[in-house]
Amino acid sequence: MVEQVNFGNLIKNARTRAKVPVVIVASAFGAESIRRDGHAAWVEVAAKAGAAGFEVRRELFSNKTQSQPASLYELGQRIRAGGMWPVYSTPAMLFDDTGALDECAMEQTLDEAAALGARIVKFQLGGSESTGTATDSVTLDRLIAGVRNSKAQVVVENGQLKAGGTIDAFSALFEALETRAHTLAMTFDTGNWQWAQQDPLEAARRLAKYVGYVHCKAVEGEDGRCFATAPAIDDSYFTALLAYLPAHVPRGIEFPFDQASLASDAARYVKQLASA
Incomplete structure (x- = not known):
């Protein structure tokens, strides 16, 4: 049974936090705009808008040259020249649909993140819907070795499908890693849990200690017809959810800005999330 949540205390605690770094995810400006104009x-x-970081989305590259080392390096330099640091997001799954570690996808993505000079590189967890991900000693050793030399913080995100989107899958993997020295962390997407029919507050309670990055969005709709939206400034549920999560880790804006007021929306939400 899910325990009762004291929203008042959680919100009070959240308001005492220092400002945290906010990342703007490129798709917030509109996926088609990014594909057309480039990151x-x-x-x-x-x-x-005051963002600390800018998240590059691999799935929004419009041609293969954009994922080549020279192009990624140039984009990373452009982001740093703006006073921000790059985040690299890929739809690649860390584990394939049988639950086995996908070492080819891991190596390719880490090479691309290195070319960009990313501070954070984000995978989808993937894995099997029924059995999750492999957690045997050999797999864990390969995973740890694969991410050890990455200069970027490697994180895995809860997706919108049951495969790679359940609380139990993340809990099983990170609990198996607890007795080993490793650098893997989690991206906690506040909205994706609802697509996968998981309780976000339960997820936060169980997984908060593994979180290294937060993707922020609210969700409207139901029965598979959900869409991301901006959290309301007085959304006590969203504020309570953030209060469970680490106060110091970056927060990414992954909800769409109003196309008629992109710049002002970006600045407003950066400020709002930095102190939420």
């Missing part, structure tokens, strides 16, 4: 076209807008 670099939106770096200045993100910088002027």
